[in-house]
Amino acid sequence: MKERLAGLLENSIKTCSDKGLFETGEIPSIELEMTKNAAHGDYASNVAMILASSARENPRKIAEAIVANITDTENILDKMEVAGPGFINFFIGKDVWSALLEEVDELCDRYGESDFGKGKRVQVEFVSANPTGPLHIGHARGAVIGDVIANILESTGYSVFREYYINDAGRQMDILGKSVFLRYLEILGKEVDFPMECYQGKYINDLAEELFEECGDEYLAKDEEDAILVFTDYAVESILSGIKEDLNAFGVVFDCYFSEKELYKDDGVTELLAELQKKEFVYEEGEALWFKTTDFGDEKDRVVVRENGEPTYFAADIAYHRDKYSRGFDKVIDIWGADHHGYIPRMYAGIHALGKEKDALEIILVQLVSLLRSGKPVSMSTRGGEFVTLREVVDEVGRDAARYNFLMRRSDSPLDFDLELAKRKSNENPVYYVQYAHARISSIMRLAHSRGYEIPGFGDIDLGLLTLPEEIALIKEVTRFSEVVEGSARELEPHRLTFYLNDLASIFHSYYNKNRVISDDSELSMARLFLVKSVRIVLKNALRLLGVSAPERM
RNA sequence: GGGCGAUUAGCUCAGUUGGAUAGAGCGCUGGCCUCCGGAGCCAGAGGCCCUGGGUUCGAGUCCCAGAUCGCCUACCA
Numbered sequence: 001m002k003e004r005l006a007g008l009l010e011n012s013i014k015t016c017s018d019k020g021l022f023e024t025g026e027i028p029s030i031e032l033e034m035t036k037n038a039a040h041g042d043y044a045s046n047v048a049m050i051l052a053s054s055a056r057e058n059p060r061k062i063a064e065a066i067v068a069n070i071t072d073t074e075n076i077l078d079k080m081e082v083a084g085p086g087f088i089n090f091f092i093g094k095d096v097w098s099a100l101l102e103e104v105d106e107l108c109d110r111y112g113e114s115d116f117g118k119g120k121r122v123q124v125e126f127v128s129a130n131p132t133g134p135l136h137i138g139h140a141r142g143a144v145i146g147d148v149i150a151n152i153l154e155s156t157g158y159s160v161f162r163e164y165y166i167n168d169a170g171r172q173m174d175i176l177g178k179s180v181f182l183r184y185l186e187i188l189g190k191e192v193d194f195p196m197e198c199y200q201g202k203y204i205n206d207l208a209e210e211l212f213e214e215c216g217d218e219y220l221a222k223d224e225e226d227a228i229l230v231f232t233d234y235a236v237e238s239i240l241s242g243i244k245e246d247l248n249a250f251g252v253v254f255d256c257y258f259s260e261k262e263l264y265k266d267d268g269v270t271e272l273l274a275e276l277q278k279k280e281f282v283y284e285e286g287e288a289l290w291f292k293t294t295d296f297g298d299e300k301d302r303v304v305v306r307e308n309g310e311p312t313y314f315a316a317d318i319a320y321h322r323d324k325y326s327r328g329f330d331k332v333i334d335i336w337g338a339d340h341h342g343y344i345p346r347m348y349a350g351i352h353a354l355g356k357e358k359d360a361l362e363i364i365l366v367q368l369v370s371l372l373r374s375g376k377p378v379s380m381s382t383r384g385g386e387f388v389t390l391r392e393v394v395d396e397v398g399r400d401a402a403r404y405n406f407l408m409r410r411s412d413s414p415l416d417f418d419l420e421l422a423k424r425k426s427n428e429n430p431v432y433y434v435q436y437a438h439a440r441i442s443s444i445m446r447l448a449h450s451r452g453y454e455i456p457g458f459g460d461i462d463l464g465l466l467t468l469p470e471e472i473a474l475i476k477e478v479t480r481f482s483e484v485v486e487g488s489a490r491e492l493e494p495h496r497l498t499f500y501l502n503d504l505a506s507i508f509h510s511y512y513n514k515n516r517v518i519s520d521d522s523e524l525s526m527a528r529l530f531l532v533k534s535v536r537i538v539l540k541n542a543l544r545l546l547g548v549s550a551p552e553r554m
Numbered sequence: 555g556g557g558c559g560a561u562u563a564g565c566u567c568a569g570u571u572g573g574a575u576a577g578a579g580c581g582c583u584g585g586c587c588u589c590c591g592g593a594g595c596c597a598g599a600g601g602c603c604c605u606g607g608g609u610u611c612g613a614g615u616c617c618c619a620g621a622u623c624g625c626c627u628a629c630c631a
Contacts, residue, residue: 031571039574046573049611059611084574085611130631172631288629299557299627306629313631341558342626365559368625408579409567412559414624416566421580425593428580436593447590487570499568502578513586513595554593 001100002483004076005043005090006030012069013047021065022057034480041081041089042476048086059086097472098463100479104534105458112481112541116489117158123324124150126335127247128165131240132176133201135390138337140250141415142366143390144406144547146335147252148494149364151545156489161329162254165320168236169260170313175199177232181224183208184231188217207235246391251399251547260316263323269311272319273304281353291315296349314343318350321361325351331360333492338365338412364492366411372418397422400548404431407498407546430502434539435551437505441536442552444517448529451518456530465527470511474531477504481538485545494546501542508535 009030016022032045048063063082070080078091104111126146129139146162154160179198183205186192198204211219211234219227240257247253263269273289276282282291282304289305291314304315324332336343344363351361371378371388378388393402401422408430409415425432445455454460466475481500488496517528540550 031573033570033573035574036577037574044574049573052611087574132631167631170631286629290629303629308629310629312629338559339625344558367559413567414560429593430579432593433579436591440591440594444590451590491570493570495568496570499578506578509594510596512590513592516590518590554591 001092001479002032002043004074005032005045008070008072009045009047009066009088011071012066013051015069016062016065019069021069022051022062034476035089040083040087041079041091043090043092045088045090046086048082048088052086062086063088094467094472095463097475097479098466101463101475101530101534102458104478104537105530108537109541111537112485112545113155113157114482114486115157116486117153117156120158120330121161121328122153122158122331122333123161123163123327123329124153124333124335125163125165125324127252128167129243130167130172131236131243132172132199133203133239135243135246137371137388137390137393137417138369140390140393140402141369141406142335142337143247143250143252144403145364145366145411145494148403148407148497148546149333149335149492151547152485152489152494152497155545156486158489161256164254164257166240166257166259166261167313168240169264169316173232173236174228176235177228177230179204180207180211180231180235181219181228184211184219187212188220203239204235207231207238210234210238246389246394249399250390250394251403258320260320263316263319268319268323269316272322273311273315275322276304276318276353279353291318291346291349291353293346293349296345296352298345298349302346302349314346314350317347318354321347321351322354325354325356325360331362333362333364335364335366338367341365362492364411367414369406369415369417372416372421374420375418378419393417393419400435401429401431403546404434404498404548407494410493410495430498431548432554434501434505434543435549436554437508438536438539438543438550439552439554440512441508441532441539444529444532445536448518448525453518453522453525453529455533456526458530461527461530462523463527465524466531468515470507470514471528471531474507474511474535477507478534478538481542485542497542497546501539501546504535504538504542508532 009032030045030047031050032043035041035044048066049059051057051062052059060082063086067080067082067088070077076092076096078093080091081089083089107113124146127135127139127143129135135143150160150162175198179194182192182194182198186194187208194200211231219230244257273282276291281295282289284290287307288303290301291304293302294300302314303312304318305311321332334347347363348358348361352358397405397419405417405422406415421428423429448455466472481504484496484500488494512532515528517532518525543550
């Protein structure tokens with residue numbers, strides 16, 4: 001609908017310009033919005049006011065000229081008005097709205113999809129938590145946001161690849177192996193001094209226990225360093241498979257888990273350093289190798305190879321992104337915890353050095369989650385190994401409620417997650433409100449069926465019967481869906497969908513309470529059944545994008 | 555000290571690229587099933603959009619300064 005009106009406006013502006021009614025430099029991109037106020041019609045455009053400044057002409061006069069030169073070829077307009085300082089208001093014919101439902105019926109499960117992304121290849125990297133312990137609640141938000149962004153991009157015509165970067169190299173891994181090894185020694189009755197820097201969680205003891213059961217005291221006699229290597233590998237593999245299981249239970253599935261260790265093995269880091277050197281982006285100072293990130297807007301230069309000859313994590317990260325691009329992705333999206341925001345400039349410096357444009361990388365920051373129980377904070381300390389895991393949250397509140405709750409705020413806004421609230425099956429919990437609308441429509445369908453109605457298709461109904469203001473409002477909301485999906489794809493903002501779902505469910509519940517769908521009038525019943533069926537399709541499609549189920553009964 | 559982000563109803567937050575009378579949920583007050591699912595609906599109260607300047611036809615939105623809060627500020631990962 002929006003595109004159609006934009007087309008009409010554009011043609012009219014061209015006509016006006018040809019007739020010399022006013023000067024147009026560049027024709028601005030046509031801006032249209034759905035109005036908040038019914039008196040302003042269905043859509044409004046401010047294009048005349050935009051043109052006014054360059055044309056040095058009264059905006060109302062321009063608006064009049066544009067309106068006069070619009071040729072409504074498809075006959076979709078009831079009327080047009082010039083209002084206020086120069087808005088052009090469009091009033092769409094009622095039957096035009098209901099005709100839009102044909103597309104919903106036809107496309108059904110695919111309604112809302114588009115080719116907005118034109119097949120561009122996008123990689124979304126998210127979660128990427130170090131395999132040093134199970135995922136906790138903080139990781140869960142990033143997991144859902146990444147997953148849903150990927151879903152949205154997929155449905156808007158991008159080719160999407162989901163990837164998890166495993167930091168399985170470096171000092172942390174040594175500490176992990178050492179932690180398990182020390183606990184293992186404890187099991188064997190040795191007195192050990194367990195340092196603060198080691199991982200304190202109980203899962204470390206469990207891993208040590210498993211190794212003991214399997215190998216007994218075999219590693220007691222072996223060289224400690226060799227033993228730790230074995231323990232590290234065992235721990236990483238075990239923890240990682242736990243992470244994968246937890247993500248799976250949360251509905252998050254990756255196309256690839258990318259290992260940092262492999263990156264080194266395949267000389268990715270070496271090659272990167274060679275490239276930086278060749279392009280002269282690096283210099284030596286104090287035995288270390290520095291990358292001139294300040295050339296690209298960073299506040300200070302960064303070390304890529306330490307004095308001891310080891311590349312930094314940052315070097316590996318650029319090498320990783322280099323690898324991503326070499327795999328042919330047009331665009332790379334990284335989803336990071338907000339505490340990493342200081343890394344953004346240097347990451348952009350990295351991709352600039354690789355010869356990539358700024359828009360080849362998009363970084364989404366996800367703010368921290370505060371876990372609450374009945375309004376009171378749940379204390380968490382990762383160091384002390386005391387935290388609520390993702391698994392525990394999913395087990396306690398359920399996957400649907402957990403996912404939905406993480407999507408109710410913009411990513412960069414902090415979020416309170418209340419376990420009791422998320423569990424509650426009441427109107428305080430928005431996920432049920434939306435799912436309830438779906439279940440309710442399903443229930444209506446069952447009743448209709450039992451009364452002998454076939455569920456109608458677009459061709460089976462008389463559109464002229466859907467004329468109540470609530471019905472038009474419902475149709476408008478339903479047909480807005482694809483614009484919402486496209487908007488959230490463009491801005492990478494999944495929360496738009498939860499807000500949209502809430503609006504749609506609200507309009508539906510209101511309609512339901514005021515009007516009967518199934519009545520004595522079978523023609524009217526058919527028309528309304530078709531309408532609510534359309535609502536159900538959109539609810540279901542939107543929930544699917546969020547990875548939340550659309551139950552038929554609750 | 556420097557950098558980044560935030561500040562909108564009692565609380566938690568939306569607010570598309572600058573548009574007409576600033577929204578939602580919760581909470582609060584009062585109503586609504588003889589009837590398709592009351593996990594629902596309707597109505598009401600509640601606002602110096604942090605402050606002060608600026609930009610323009612027009613600012614919650616953009617720019618500058620200040621206040622308050624949060625985060626970042628390692629040859630860590």
